[in-house]
Amino acid sequence: MAKRPGTHIPRKRFGQNFLVDQGVIDRIANAIGIQEGEHLVEIGPGQGALTERLAPTGCRLDVIELDRDLVAGLLAAFSIYPGFKLHSADALKFDFSSLAEDGRPLRVVGNLPYNISTPLIFKLLENAAIIQDMHFMLQLEVVERLAAQPGGKAWGRLGIMAQYHCQVEHLFDVPPAAFNPPPKVQSAIVRLTPWRASPWSQCEESELRKVVQAAFAQRRKTLRNNLKGLIDGAALEALGIDPGCRAETLQLSQFIEIANAVNEQT
Structure with missing residues (x-):
């Protein structure tokens, strides 16, 4: 030794x-x-x-x-x-x-x-x-x-x-x-x-990072406020996500759905 x-x-x-x-x-x-x-x-x-x-x-x-x-x-x-x-x-x-x-x-x-x-x-x-x-x-x-x-x-x-x-x-x-x-x-x-076989749907990682960073920018604010400029309340509702909730209540799969929606808009 x-x-x-x-x-x-x-x-x-x-x-x-x-x-x-x-x-x-x-x-x-x-x-x-x-x-x-x-x-x-x-x-x-x-x-x-x-x-x-x-x-x-x-x-x-x-x-x-x-x-x-x-x-x-x-x-x-x-x-x-x-x-x-x-x-x-x-x-x-x-x-x-x-x-x-x-x-x-x-x-x-x-x-x-x-x-x-x-x-x-x-x-x-x-x-x-x-x-x-x-x-x-x-x-x-x-x-x-x-x-x-x-x-x-x-x-x-x-x-x-x-x-x-x-x-x-x-x-x-x-x-x-x-x-x-x-x-x-x-x-x-x-x-x-x-992950070798990821349990998550694939998304553009740069969009996921951008969405997550914005969603948690001010933890006490709602998704509607924090994601303003990326996605509107109606688009969140179309994903089955309440725009009045806070980021800490969302599952990872829901952040991926938002990231994909944002990516489709651009």
């Missing part, structure tokens, strides 16, 4: 909270269920706590680390594994399609910094066609939004777009004490598995 990088003071500007609880690390590795020959991508390996479980499995492992102070230690610890490759880069700017040239789908994992988790997930959803699944440590609130159902405050743009692309599973929660330094929020592990 490789020796992990040594002491590193977590940096607030990178949103660093290093996972140190071995029981939680084992549970994450077991949830991922790595098989020899698979292609894994770890975002933000930090001090290599999870990398230590991934690298010896015989998989191809690309890790993406922004903090250059961690790079030398990661290379020293894990370069002994032939499938290991480190990319000193910002995951938000990284070209994930460049890793899929061997034809193997990517299995993406990571303890995502809370300050970039939502934009990074949206970026990865754009690459869903080349991804087998994703396992992430996120702020519990973000996982609840990803896995939300209509009718609650957590239901919104993130959950709708994630569920349009993926099956979302909230696997288990992780307490602050599992990290150094302990964050001020609860965390959770989520699995996102891109």
